[in-house]
Amino acid sequence: MSPYDEKIKAEEVKAEMLKAYPTKVARKRARQIILNEVQAGDVVPEIKANTRTIPGIITMRGCSYAGCKGVVLGPTRDIVHITHGPIGCSFYSWLTRRNQTRPEKATDANYMPYALSTDMQEEQIIFGGEKKLKQAIDEAVALFNPKAIGIYATCPVGLIGDDVHAVAREMEEKYPHINIFGFSCEGYKGVSQSAGHHIANNKVFTDVVGLTHNRKPGKFVVNLLGEYNIGGDAFEIDRIFEKCGITVQATFSGNSVYEEFISAHMADLNMVMCHRSINYMADMMEKKYGIPWFKVNFIGAESTAKSLRKLADYYGDKELTARIETVIAEEMPAVKIVQDEIKPRCEGKIAMMFVGGSRAHHYQDLFNEIGMKTVSAGYEFAHRDDYEGRKVLPSIEVDADTRNIEELTVQPDPQSYKARLDETRKTTLAAKGMALNDYEGMMAQMDNGSLVIDDLNHHEAEVLIEKYHPDIFCAGVKEKYVVQKYGIPMKQLHSYDYGGPYAGFKGAVNFYKEIDRMINTKIWGMIKAPWDIHPQVVAKYGWE
Amino acid sequence: MLLRHTPKEIVERSALTVNPAKTCQPIGAMYAALGIHKCLPHSHGSQGCCAYHRSALTRHYKEPVMAGTSSFTEGASVFGGQANLLEAIQNIFTIYQPDVIAVHTTCLSETIGDDISQITGKAQEEGKIPAGKYVIRASTPSYVGSHVTGFANMVKGMVEVFSGASDEKEDQINVIPGFVEPSDMAEVKRITREMGIQAVAFPDTSEVLNTPQTGRYEMYPKGGTTIPELKSTGRSRHTLALGQLASGPAAKLLDAKCKVPCTLLNLPIGLRNTDIFIETLRQVTGASVPEALRLERGQLLDVITDMHQYFYGKKVALAGDPDHLVALTQFLKDLDMDVRHVLTGTPGKKFVNRIAEITGPNVNAYEAKDMLYFHQLIKNEPVDLILGNTYAKYIARDEDIPLVRTGFPIYDRIGHQYFPLFGYQGGLRFLERILNALMDRQDRDAPEETFELVM
Structure with missing residues (x-):
């Protein structure tokens, strides 16, 4: 479809979703179902997020x-x-x-x-x-x-x-x-x-953080925030870091121990995976201890390479940069072999994903790597900044529900505050395009005309499936078997369907193979029994 | 070791539960409600309850599990959830169009004292419940009883709303199958059908939580007890309640409210309890036992006699829900197995006596205990076989004891949705699973000279 047709279709789908709703519900949902349109300077439309789910709506959300x-x-x-x-x-x-x-x-x-x-x-x-x-x-x-x-x-x-x-x-x-x-x-x-x-x-x-001051040995000591080691993702990231000569001081909180948390403030840098769940920690550690943070994404081989290069840029250390490039060069061929084999079978297929506060963004990269396009995506519990980028933070309206959650006032720690970067270094990094303490959000990366839907519910998921017939749909366990009853493969991006890891280079390979298996299995073609395909029977007896 | 911190020495605890052998009421209510045709369960509380229950049931069945939630926020928790529930009822009937909404409460709505009868009454007055549609309800505070209690309360809620007293009786009986699998509910219906008995089974999750792959998603699948069927339960001649805890309260209410006499039976698991079930069906209805069921009974008996040596004296530990444990213990004793430990998290003092009546006093039977305690019992007196839910696999692995998965939840195997535990055929399959577990173990551990070809 041309981008123009896609936009019309998305508008029709949105209208179809809203049609079933009582007026009040429709009005609210209309602001959470957004046709993406990226304008110059990565300006995207406003989406309503982090607001109450309407009672009675079958939501994905938890508590x-x-x-x-x-x-x-x-x-x-x-x-x-x-x-x-x-x-x-x-x-x-x-x-x-x-x-x-x-x-x-x-x-x-x-x-x-x-x-x-x-x-x-x-x-x-x-x-x-x-x-x-x-x-x-x-x-x-x-x-x-x-x-x-x-x-x-x-x-x-x-x-x-x-x-x-x-x-x-x-x-x-x-x-x-x-x-x-x-x-x-x-x-x-x-x-x-x-x-x-x-x-x-x-x-x-x-x-917890800051109780002891034990820095792990190593020249480059970092924290990884918002990586929860589902399916062993953090193990794969740790493997890559070790190869690159990077020490992980603490991971919040996959495969973590208490001792690592209490000395987490001794790291040089915080790398943030899941922006939604842990950006508060990154922000507070920067204010109290002077630890800068940047957003990384280790989902997708290219994204992993990009995140590693970001780290190399941050340190600006020749040896580290060289080592990181060597590691990428070593890891990529194995990824490419599988990518090249699988891509022809997945190219042009469409995906949808509705999970969490970052996965619905991160996994688009993995699908892109095998030529698949995400036509609709959204988060379960994210805020506007996860969609539109942190630049919208000042304009986010603080409602009663948000006000009830304590916002800590953090001051620099008189003993432990240490600015990791001086102003010159900051300027150099900015000139290189390094966005410190920032996240661009999901929408800027998505095509115009794609549907971005916050807090997708059961009814809307049904409309999406019926109207788009996606080749794969990603969400959580509650949605899994609804989608599959439609004869469409469904990949759980919370539990990974008990597989993984999908992070890093090896994870990317696992994921390509998994998606290829799911999309290209013969079984989806066997749903109809022979007698349903050809219901007419001429003969009276089979043996005549 | 996964459970490396579990000490062998038992120190009684009065406040801390470690690794529960029960969960909370609302999930039982949600499951029961799914056994009504075109019913959407509704959780009156925070979103998390609904999400957790749906996830747990989905993991257990590998099927869609739909339910609404009142999505409480801090405001609703302070000012009451009436507005949320009224809005939910209206939205659900408009958007999802069920015939019945089955509302259950949570610890949150119970603690703040929401009166759901009053609120659903108000919904009725305000015209939020379309003609011919129903809202049924059950009070299911999570801080009382267990998931089994919640199931019982929702089944009782069905009788409260649907069953009407009538002098005109119909030639039919009610069977309340209990908190059991869709396959077991289907087996109850098959047995009564084989006997030519007209029976209303409720609730009935068969063909709701074991639906076929057709390429079409049906929000309300074919299965479930229909509203006319539920309404007819007050005109039935008798009620058989299978499982005292899960089915007893509804059966007793049917008796009190509609004068339908009831018989409380153990779950028809194993030879003896299936015999009692079928004999009671015969006595109550005058139906005769058809050849097909006699054949099944004979086959089960045949396997028990043929393979008796592999059962005899084997030590077993069981954890699960009281109704299941009572029936299973009876079955195992009839196989001459040695039932060592029987433990449930569900509170109820009677349970311990009921087990002891079956086994004699030489048994460790406990109510309101947890899986850590169960593990400690096994450490102190090891067994040959464990029967329990998926969480028992951590114990089975650490102690290197075979596990046959029974009860709820089973997150890591399939089968319970499709193959019943009920009836003679259910018993037969259960024996096959026990034998496979025990004999695979024997094969694994046998010295080379006693590695048997024929067993």
Whole structure:
């Protein structure tokens, strides 16, 4: 289709989506379903994001607890996570996110296979649950004696007035060798998981980061923020870094340990993968410790190479630059072989993706590498800056739901603040086109006429599938089998369908092969039985 | 070791649950509601509850699981969720057009005291419920009972709204299959059909959560108990409630409300409990047992006698839900297996006695305990076989004990959607799975000289 036709089609699809809605719903959704149009200076249309999901709408979104305990803190293996609430929240966040972890020794702490809960009963709802929480902490200490304990508040906790922070302080006095901290991440906070990310970032920043000052050995020491090691992505990134001679001080939070968090401020630089879930941390560490950050994307071989070169530019070290170029040169041929084999079978096919706060952007790069185009994409819980770029931050309206999430005021630390870059270096980097502390957002990269949809819901997904017949659709487990019933392959980009890694060079190869398998399998052509293809039967008896 | 921090020594805990052997009420209510034809479950609480329940059910069934949510924010949590629920009801009927919305509560809406009967009444008054459409409801606070309680409460909610008392009885019975798989619900219907009995099975998730691939997505699949069927339950002559915990409350309500007498039975798992189920069907309806079922019974019995040596004396540990555990324990005892540990996270003191009645006092039976405790019991007294859900695989791997997956959730294998555990054929398949697990283990571990060709 010509770009003109594409635009008409997108407009028709949008109208079709809105048609089914009551007026109030249609009005709100119209501002969240946007036809992309990139103008000079990467100016894109405004999209409504990070606002409430309308009650009754079948949404993909989850809650603040899921964002806090499930996403940000969950992947850390040696913090004991206690969920304070009725049993469900702890049960559902028990190992379901596939954050891989690899303790070095058989005796090292690994609490990830354990789900801890106060299993609140009616008695605690009526008389308060702090006593039970304290007792639970005693019992957790007796069982595990960990370095750190996180307490996660679920919906009823805030309502009945339990103070998880006061309990944390009290129990820390009792167990001075254990860092105990609470998260007010009740499920009703904010409008999605996103609120939970922010709450998690705040507490880790105030109570964990900066407690010790151990810098790992190495010339180039960086943090990787917003990489949660689903399917082993962080392992592949670590492999590449090691080859390049880069030391990872801390990853937030895939395959991470507490010791790395507490000295994370000793790094030279923060590289941000998932902008949505961790940009607060990057921002606060820059203000308090003077650590600059930039956005990276290790999803896609070309994107990985680009991110590594960005790192080389940042340091401006000849040896590092040369080494990075050598690594890229070493890794790329294996990628190209698979790319060349698979591309002819995938070229021109169309994809859609609706996930998270960054994956719906990152994975477009991977699809591009095998000639596939993303005609529609959107995030589940992102904010306007993830779509339109951080340049829109000052113009984002702060509504009541956002105001309820604490925004920390951060000052430079008198002891530990150290500007990593002087003004001259900053100017040089800017001249080279290095965007520090910035993210351009998803829309600037997408074609004109593509449909960008925030908080896509079930009805809209159905319209998209029926109107576009995409060759592949990417979202989460709740959407997986809806899409596949249509006879269209569906790739989960949260859990990776229990595969991966898809990051880095090896991950790209895995992904190309996976998409080729999914799109080109014979099975989609076998849905119709022979008697449905040719329903007319002439003969009376088969053997006549 | 994955569970490397689990100590062998048991220290009783009173406040901390580690690795739960239950989950919360709303998921059971959501599952039950999916067993009504053209019903959309609705979670009155934060979005996360709905997302978690849908994800868990989807992982277990590998099928679409649709449900709405009231999407509470901080404002709704403070001022009450009435506006959210009213808006949700209107939006759902307009956009998704179900025949029934089945609203269940959450710990959040229960804690703030939302009265969903009053709110759905208001929706009715305001004309938000179209003619011929229904909103049913269940109060399912997550801080009481377990997922099984939530299932029972929603089934009770179906009786509350749909079942009407009538002096005109129909020649039919009700069967409430319990918190079991779609395949089990289908098996209940097949058995009654084989016997020529007119039966209403509710709820019924068969052909809802095991639908075929047709290239067309149906938001409301073919399966599920229909509204006319549900309405007719008050005119049935009898109710068989399978599983005391999951089906008992609805059956008792049908008796009280519509004077439909009920019989509470164990789940028809294994020889003895299937015998009791079929004998009760015969007694209640006067139907005779057809040749087809006699054949199936004989085949199950035949395999038990043929393979008895592989079952005899084998030590088993079971974790799961009470209704299942009672029936499974009976089956295992009838195979002369040695039931060592039986544990559920669902609270209820009666459970321990019911297990002991089957096994005798020499058993570790526990209610309201967790999987860490279960693991510790196994460490202290090892077993030959574990029956439990997917989470038991971490224990099975660490302790190197074969696991046969039973119960909920099963995230890592298929089969439960399609092949029943109920009935003689379900028993037969279950035996096959147990034998495969035990005999594969024997083959793996046998010294070369006793590696058997024929077993």
